[in-house]
Amino acid sequence: MESTAVQEWIAQVIKPEQNEKYKVDGNTFIDTAYINETLLAKRQPEKQEIREIIAKALDLYRLEPEDTAALLNCTDEDLWDEMYTAGLRIKEKVYGRRIVTFAPLYISNFCVNNCVYCGYRKSNEHIDRQQLNMDELRKEIKTLVNKGHKRLIMVYGEHPCSDVDYIAETIKVAYSTKVGNGEIRRVNVNAAPESIEDYHKLKEVGIGTFQVFQETYHPGVYKRLHPSGLKANYEWRLYSLHRAMEAGIDDVGIGALFGLYDWKFEVMGLLAHTIDLEKHFNGVGPHTISFPRLEPAVNTPFVEKTSYKIDDDTFKKLVTVLRLSVPYTGMILTARENAAVRQNVIPVGITQIDAGSNIGIGGYAREALDYNRQQFILGDNRSLDEAVRDLALMGRITSFCTADYRCGRTGSCFMGFAKEGKIHNLCMPNAILTFKEYLLDYASEETKKAGEPLIEQELAALPNQAVKARTEEYLKRIEAGERDLFF
Amino acid sequence: MLDRLQAVVKEHQHDNDLNFIKACHGVLTEIYPCLHLRWVHIYGKRWAYIYGNSGDLGQSSLRIQLSQDYGICIDNAKLVEPVELDQAMAIIKEHYNGKVMV
Numbered sequence: 001m002e003s004t005a006v007q008e009w010i011a012q013v014i015k016p017e018q019n020e021k022y023k024v025d026g027n028t029f030i031d032t033a034y035i036n037e038t039l040l041a042k043r044q045p046e047k048q049e050i051r052e053i054i055a056k057a058l059d060l061y062r063l064e065p066e067d068t069a070a071l072l073n074c075t076d077e078d079l080w081d082e083m084y085t086a087g088l089r090i091k092e093k094v095y096g097r098r099i100v101t102f103a104p105l106y107i108s109n110f111c112v113n114n115c116v117y118c119g120y121r122k123s124n125e126h127i128d129r130q131q132l133n134m135d136e137l138r139k140e141i142k143t144l145v146n147k148g149h150k151r152l153i154m155v156y157g158e159h160p161c162s163d164v165d166y167i168a169e170t171i172k173v174a175y176s177t178k179v180g181n182g183e184i185r186r187v188n189v190n191a192a193p194e195s196i197e198d199y200h201k202l203k204e205v206g207i208g209t210f211q212v213f214q215e216t217y218h219p220g221v222y223k224r225l226h227p228s229g230l231k232a233n234y235e236w237r238l239y240s241l242h243r244a245m246e247a248g249i250d251d252v253g254i255g256a257l258f259g260l261y262d263w264k265f266e267v268m269g270l271l272a273h274t275i276d277l278e279k280h281f282n283g284v285g286p287h288t289i290s291f292p293r294l295e296p297a298v299n300t301p302f303v304e305k306t307s308y309k310i311d312d313d314t315f316k317k318l319v320t321v322l323r324l325s326v327p328y329t330g331m332i333l334t335a336r337e338n339a340a341v342r343q344n345v346i347p348v349g350i351t352q353i354d355a356g357s358n359i360g361i362g363g364y365a366r367e368a369l370d371y372n373r374q375q376f377i378l379g380d381n382r383s384l385d386e387a388v389r390d391l392a393l394m395g396r397i398t399s400f401c402t403a404d405y406r407c408g409r410t411g412s413c414f415m416g417f418a419k420e421g422k423i424h425n426l427c428m429p430n431a432i433l434t435f436k437e438y439l440l441d442y443a444s445e446e447t448k449k450a451g452e453p454l455i456e457q458e459l460a461a462l463p464n465q466a467v468k469a470r471t472e473e474y475l476k477r478i479e480a481g482e483r484d485l486f487f
Numbered sequence: 488m489l490d491r492l493q494a495v496v497k498e499h500q501h502d503n504d505l506n507f508i509k510a511c512h513g514v515l516t517e518i519y520p521c522l523h524l525r526w527v528h529i530y531g532k533r534w535a536y537i538y539g540n541s542g543d544l545g546q547s548s549l550r551i552q553l554s555q556d557y558g559i560c561i562d563n564a565k566l567v568e569p570v571e572l573d574q575a576m577a578i579i580k581e582h583y584n585g586k587v588m589v
Contacts, residue, residue, distance in 0.1 A: 420542075
């Protein structure tokens with residue numbers, strides 16, 4: 001049972017009436033019967049049908065649930081190869097050959113929830129609880145800036161001590177902490193669902209993307225896995241990003257935790273979520289989609305027992321189907337996955353990864369892995385420098401670009417560009433410029449050696465001569481010491 | 488031409504923020520039909536899209552802060568003489584400063 005204080009806090013936070021306008025006849029956009037029936041109806045898709053759906057995705061149209069169900073049920077490995085190729089083509093058509101890179105920064109692991117799969121759940125007494133104060137936060141930020149990071153996702157436990165006012169304060173600190181040439185230019189947030197009034201507070205401090213992952217879209221499974229706390233309310237979470245967008249936060253990130261329930265159902269849930277956001281917000285869906293897989297955590301036996309864990313091949317398939325289903329949306333592959341999986345899955349359409357990650361509270365400044373302060377255990381422990389180098393060797397340029405959200409290219413504007421495949425006309429030169437900054441300020445000699453030829457290669461490939469000339473001019477100015485030049 | 492902008496600013500000075508922006512956008516794009524303007528709400532580092540160009544990307548976005556809360560991004564500012572652009576922006580800034588030019 002929750003304490004009275006926690007119960008009161010939850011009652012104060014949740015305002016169910018704010019969800020009502022988005023429901024149809026009292027129902028949410030997750031229609032389990034419809035999803036199951038659609039998956040069943042498309043259980044044996046024809047080869048021609050799959051190829052037509054691939055062609056539709058290549059034209060950058062968002063797929064319908066029937067299309068996605070057909071792709072999910074494909075059993076022909078040759079067709080899967082065609083889908084992998086299409087995923088890469090779509091990604092490069094919309095975003096170019098660059099990968100946006102960020103660092104996760106865990107701020108607090110106090111939590112009122114009891115999610116059975118999570119190391120941070122309230123009942124887990126094996127976890128060391130900690131919340132950063134502002135001085136500790138500055139140390140973390142400085143450590144990250146000194147490694148070359150420009151973008152963060154700040155992660156908070158769901159607890160009164162990390163309420164919206166605390167989150168807003170930490171964001172202000174993140175933006176105001178500078179080290180030499182370095183600074184954090186975009187702070188994204190992964191935190192508890194908020195009310196519209198509280199989202200306004202976060203908007204005021206200039207957050208980037210606000211992420212809330214539904215974990216599982218299946219209401220019954222959700223109820224079993226989230227027995228108590230704020231998170232026990234399925235609908236409060238399901239509509240959290242509708243409320244965020246209503247409050248004017250126009251870049252939001254959705255996600256599902258794969259391994260809790262049937263992977264095909266979750267992909268259909270993510271698509272339904274996208275469609276419903278687009279329906280209510282003038283065609284603007286999520287800015288990003290995340291698809292973490294369940295990973296081991298300290299004293300969390302559920303992870304070993306679940307029968308819904310998916311293997312690496314299936315994981316690659318689900319990422320590919322998502323890429324094809326929502327061709328214009330950013331897709332995030334985190335360091336939960338090991339380096340080999342990441343190298344294998346990035347080419348099917350990933351746009352963002354984290355690197356040099358440490359998910360222990362205060363872990364960057366301590367430069368230590370501490371499983372007792374982590375939500376789960378990371379699979380990829382490469383440093384940022386190593387990850388940047390490996391991407392360069394794969395022919396992919398690491399982007400630390402944050403220009404879009406500083407030039408008003410957010411929400412419907414960004415989505416308009418992205419849907420027309422125009423965004424990479426700016427993203428690629430901005431990737432080149434931020435990559436150059438990184439190589440000059442933070443990279444090892446080995447990484448510089450791998451990265452410099454890539455800059456030349458991507459510069460030569462810029463199709464617009466005027467953009468190319470300006471990029472060359474900016475590169476010279478960066479070499480002369482200027483920073484933060486962008487299109 | 489800037490007289491027309493001044494007149495519109497005066498006419499719409501008591502409108503809500505979005506209507507005021509739409510009115511200014513209308514007259515600016517009437518005076519400079521090729522200009523790609525994007526109005527934004529400023530939240531710290533974040534310049535969030537409100538209204539205007541979302542179809543044509545320019546090479547370089549000129550960012551002009553109009554007030555503590557509002558700004559404008561121009562994707563092809565070179566099409567207008569800098570002095571003239573400054574004058575136009577000054578008229579709108581005056582509105583946000585609470586000193587509407589009459």
